[in-house]
Amino acid sequence: MAEPRTLRVGITGVGWCASQHIAAFQKNPHTQVTWLHGRDEWRTRATLAKNGLALPDVRFTTSYDELLANVDVVSITTPNHLHAEQAVAAARAGTHMVLEKPTGLDEQELVRIRDAVRRAGIRTVVSFELRYNPYLRVAHWLRASGRLGAIRFARTQYLSRVTDWYSGWNWVRTRASGRSHLLAAGCHAVDALRWCSGLEAQAVSAFHTHFTTGYEWPTSIAVNLTLEGQALGHVTSSTDFMMPYSFSVELMGDRATLRQDLIQWLDEPVQVDELGASCPVAGVRFEHAMDAGGRPAIRIRTVMPDSADVTHHPFQEEIDDLVGSIFDSRRQPAIDVFDAQKTMEVCLAADRSAEHAGAPVRLPLITD
Numbered sequence: 558m559a560e561p562r563t564l565r566v567g568i569t570g571v572g573w574c575a576s577q578h579i580a581a582f583q584k585n586p587h588t589q590v591t592w593l594h595g596r597d598e599w600r601t602r603a604t605l606a607k608n609g610l611a612l613p614d615v616r617f618t619t620s621y622d623e624l625l626a627n628v629d630v631v632s633i634t635t636p637n638h639l640h641a642e643q644a645v646a647a648a649r650a651g652t653h654m655v656l657e658k659p660t661g662l663d664e665q666e667l668v669r670i671r672d673a674v675r676r677a678g679i680r681t682v683v684s685f686e687l688r689y690n691p692y693l694r695v696a697h698w699l700r701a702s703g704r705l706g707a708i709r710f711a712r713t714q715y716l717s718r719v720t721d722w723y724s725g726w727n728w729v730r731t732r733a734s735g736r737s738h739l740l741a742a743g744c745h746a747v748d749a750l751r752w753c754s755g756l757e758a759q760a761v762s763a764f765h766t767h768f769t770t771g772y773e774w775p776t777s778i779a780v781n782l783t784l785e786g787q788a789l790g791h792v793t794s795s796t797d798f799m800m801p802y803s804f805s806v807e808l809m810g811d812r813a814t815l816r817q818d819l820i821q822w823l824d825e826p827v828q829v830d831e832l833g834a835s836c837p838v839a840g841v842r843f844e845h846a847m848d849a850g851g852r853p854a855i856r857i858r859t860v861m862p863d864s865a866d867v868t869h870h871p872f873q874e875e876i877d878d879l880v881g882s883i884f885d886s887r888r889q890p891a892i893d894v895f896d897a898q899k900t901m902e903v904c905l906a907a908d909r910s911a912e913h914a915g916a917p918v919r920l921p922l923i924t925d
């Protein structure tokens with residue numbers, strides 16, 4: 558059946574993150590937010606007002622089934638423990654979806670989502686939205702275009718400090734809903750490592766520790782990974798970090814190395830003009846630079862993933878990508894539930910390893 562020209566959008570879990578999904582849908586010319594689902598209408602409308610969102614004609618329901626019966630696309634922005642059940646119900650209703658991370662909290666949930674989406678043939682995008690950040694796109698392009706050579710080592714870091722300033726503090730800090738640091742937050746760093754390096758993990762060994770009070774789970778984790786092609790990977794992820802928030806990417810290839818915003822090379826220099834002329838990512842400049850030791854380098858100037866604020870995240874690009882893929886069946890969103898499942902498996906394996914004093918856990922956890 559042909560998709561209607563304007564897609565009706567429903568949102569479940571109207572909070573901090575949903576505010577930016579709604580703003581992005583409002584700017585997409587093919588979507589209209591028509592229904593909201595929550596536990597309390599007054600609170601939901603107050604959240605809209607607090608975030609400067611005007612949706613005068615939007616309808617509200619406390620029934621998720623009623624929401625699904627009336628929309629073409631749903632954004633699932635509820636606390637983590639509700640994602641899988643809501644995603645499966647959306648797939649069964651034939652509703653396209655934006656699914657917030659983490660997609661599922663264990664293998665059973667991941668398999669249920671995979672099977673339901675497969676059967677339904679709907680479009681999905683998962684909010685590993687850093688895949689739309691210009692800097693990460695440049696990192697991905699440098700590696701995928703061969704400019705770094707074969708990747709030998711990849712490292713990503715997510716360092717933040719999430720405490721009671723956060724609107725979701727009451728649920729995120731619990732095992733029942735937040736579940737673990739990697740599942741609740743650090744999965745962004747795991748996804749960036751997979752996507753930027755282009756290499757899947759074959760095994761992980763991890764250690765975790767606990768500093769910030771209030772959390773029911775360990776708040777920092779260091780994950781070592783063996784990757785395809787005999788490469789190694791490392792993810793450091795923490796919510797114990799002092800401000801400012803930082804997110805970093807390093808890709809060491811056998812030709813050149815990317816260290817956050819600096820590119821350096823081994824034998825054959827990377828040419829700044831050639832990069833500028835070839836780079837497919839808009840809003841990026843490459844400049845001659847020096848590293849701290851006075852060695853030549855190229856600096857990337859673009860929007861960096863340097864804020865934890867949802868207003869800084871590229872949700873517009875993510876939602877435009879989903880909508881584009883709904884209208885054009887040949888297009889795939891940059892990150893759907895099947896791809897995101899692999900990121901979630903690495904997170905689950907790392908948590909399992911850390912619970913067993915770093916004992917290696919082999920991947921994948923789920924076979925087809």
Ligand SMILES: NC(=O)c1ccc[n+]([C@@H]2O[C@H](COP(=O)([O-])OP(=O)(O)OC[C@H]3O[C@@H](n4cnc5c(N)ncnc54)[C@H](OP(=O)(O)O)[C@@H]3O)[C@@H](O)[C@H]2O)c1
Nearest residue numbers: 570571572573574595596634635636637657658684724725
């Ligand atoms: N991709 C990203 O970068 C990013 C950034 C931030 C958050 N997120 C994700 O987005 C999701 C929501 O996070 P958030 O920061 O928006 O949290 P939030 O501000 O707490 O919003 C979640 C909303 O869900 C509703 N809700 C439904 N059942 C609930 C329950 N049992 N307990 C608490 N709230 C419930 C609440 O609205 P009612 O009370 O009105 O029902 C609440 O406003 C999480 O999965 C999080 O991981 C992703």
